[in-house]
């Protein structure tokens with residue numbers, strides 16, 4: 008056990024947790040933010056993607072301990088109050104979600120991809136989402152959503 | 165029905181009202197819910213496929229840190245708790261019934277597949293429960309595992325009640341007429357196809373949270389279910405023998421189902437039972453490995469097909485002999501899927517004068533096989549559309565034209581097939597034509613030649629499918645061995661201010677019912693959609709309903725809502741007549757207003773609602789106050805969506821990789837309520853079908869170990885495996901329901917696998933390749949290319 012502090016969606020969160028606690032469990036179980044999901048046990052599905060110091064990370068692949076002092080954003084922290092992030096809006100407008108289970112991870116991955124490359128192409132989007140599995144949408148509308156989100160975020164494609 | 169031009173009415177692509185919570189992380193899935201004092205459950209599972217249990221020693225586990233309770237099959241048996249039941253059985257050819265062996269919640273004396281639950285450990289944390297389970301000692305006497313279902317009859321007997329490991333041997337159609345037709349045929353096309361075994365893989369793993377309230381002796385179960393009322397019925401009536409009122413089942417947000425969350429699984433039942441035993445809420449969440457091992461799998465058929473043609477290449481007869489793998493125990497719908505949901509679809513879109521089919525359902529030491537998106541209909545479509553393609557090639561006809569001359573003609577509806585179904589309506593040439601246009605079929609050879617210059621093999625493949633959905637006319641279901649009704653329910657409550665609450669027996673786990681159902685109500689009542697809320701998924705709130713599967717939500721659940729709204733309108737007219745001092749017959753309802761015909765006297769819908777709840781000026785002597793109506797809708801027939809999908813692929817001979825380069829889907833779903841949502845359903849279905857055809861395969865080794873039990877080994881379709889899809893529609897409104905709707909949830913998964921495999925074979929046809937099994941992995945395709953070249957060199 009040991010005390011861990013990190014910044015989660017702007018708030019400092021301190022919890023006493025076992026050394027082997029995964030970051031995703033810290034977020035879901037200890038802090039109680041359940042928007043970040045767990046869809047697999049082999050770091051393949053991407054349902055758990057969060058931003059750690061601005062970089063998208065699968066929260067099931069790192070220990071909470073490794074994130075001490077980090078600045079973390081989860082899906083709950085993406086919107087600006089009641090105003091959705093442009094990428095969230097784009098998913099809504101383009102029907103980029105069905106059951107919603109993969110959605111938090113998809114959106115977090117998409118935001119980081121576009122932050123890095125505003126003029127992202129369709130092929131780059133498909134390649135970039137390789138680590139996020141969706142069983143519902145067939146990806147067609149997710150790709151459209153990311154394209155539209157990129158345009159809203161200032162991209163030219 | 166009102167004009168389709170209204171922005172939020174029927175036919176408009178309204179953005180989904182449920183999106184915001186999911187996009188902001190506020191969805192509430194079962195695993196997101198916790199109860200004070202809850203314990204975590206961990207199931208110790210068999211790691212051998214087939215064995216007698218000689219001894220289970222739980223002593224060390226009981227005293228492990230944090231452990232609150234350890235239970236085995238003996239404890240379940242002592243409390244006389246029943247196991248899961250089979251919801252539909254069929255008669256066998258020899259007159260005997262389907263063999264239904266018991267399925268204990270925790271193994272009693274024997275384990276029958278890797279993953280079969282032996283004991284449950286409850287502890288303060290999930291980790292402690294798991295560590296505790298590791299201390300349980302199980303002594304096995306191993307038996308020889310039965311994995312190869314085609315030869316399961318010769319294997320060790322898995323259940324005492326199931327001789328030769330054959331649950332049933334069923335037939336449909338006229339064997340003699342079909343034999344005669346085939347013997348008089350000018351040509352018989354023979355084909356053996358395999359429908360590969362799949363794992364549904366909803367992204368949300370199964371989860372259950374059960375709580376016992378000893379004040380009133382009742383249970384609450386949160387669970388990942390597509391049909392909470394059915395779950396309650398099975399648990400209460402068949403497993404625990406308690407009144408339904410003592411069990412509340414809530415299926416909150418559910419992260420996809422695809423069939424796999426229809427059934428009551430043993431874990432849910434054990435959590436319910438254990439919550440009383442230990443007097444604390446019990447939670448269990450599957451990890452992905454357990455999902456692979458214990459969620460019901462899908463498909464797993466082998467079909468031998470004989471198709472007879474006359475001198476004009478018209479079909480004269482079809483015989484299909486099928487063996488299918490049902491796994492270790494019968495699941496709720498595992499018997500009906502390969503029989504009445506499969507055999508009855510063998511006529512496809514074609515006019516076939518004689519059909520006979522025989523299906524043997526086999527027991528093996530693998531997890532249960534049951535419905536997966538399409539459920540029986542993809543298997544029927546696959547064997548038929550693969551055979552149609554093969555036949556066209558063998559007789560030297562264009563596959564599109566060969567289909568066209570065999571289509572049931574437009575004028576022949578209602579059309580009685582030789583396999584029990586009567587198609588009410590359809591028109592097949594338009595969707596074939598449109599799909600061909602969408603993919604530019606006529607210029608395909610140019611594209612093939614261009615690809616060849618780049619060293620690539622390009623191919624095109626067609627699939628024209630039909631499905632029977634909107635389950636189902638209850639009397640038919642009963643006559644065919646079903647043990648449930650298949651109607652759907654709705655309750656529509658008009659609140660005093662004129663807003664509406666709709667309570668539906670359907671369940672949404674991604675389909676967008678909150679939006680689609682609200683559109684129907686808004687359209688019919690002429691009110692804004694924001695005034696309509698849709699409530700589902702809680703047995704305490706919604707009327708008894710059958711849930712969502714088999715593309716039934718709109719055709720059955722939507723029709724129930726429509727009927728309840730009709731009753732609201734009828735009652736409202738009576739109230740309006742009173743208020744307007746007119747005769748009821750003179751009242752017209754239009755655009756949300758009740759108008760006395762030919763006058764400007766009118767009352768808005770909201771005024772009627774208020775009058776119903778504040779009945780100061782109201783015909784109380786003849787009419788009850790309030791405005792709330794229920795409807796139970798039992799369809800008179802199935803609905804029959806149909807369509808044509810065309811796939812275009814390129815095969816790289818150096819690697820064997822198949823790239824899907826284009827896809828045209830043209831479907832006839834009848835009237836569309838929300839085209840955007842329909843299109844999303846089509847996309848998702850196609851992706852699952854492409855997954856089946858190219859990537860996915862659940863593989864057990866000869867010892868019954870599932871080799872593909874993670875996303876490292878089971879290849880899920882990812883964004884870069886798939887193209888964007890072209891989606892189009894033709895429309896013949898269903899005559900079965902007032903909305904004229906059919907159902908779209910499974911179509912993509914039904915249509916797509918044969919289109920894709922036909923395209924791969926077409927691509928490789930210059931090399932002489934005539935067959936390809938699913939999944940067409942790079943290795944398999946590469947090998948087919950190598951083999952064809954070595955044949956050519958000989």
Ligand code: FES
Pocket residue numbers: 044045046047048049050051052053054055056065066067068
């Ligand atoms: S839960 Fe993290 S990748 Fe699947």
Ligand code: FES
Pocket residue numbers: 103104105106107108109110140141142143144367419420674
């Ligand atoms: S929306 Fe259901 S898994 Fe992606």
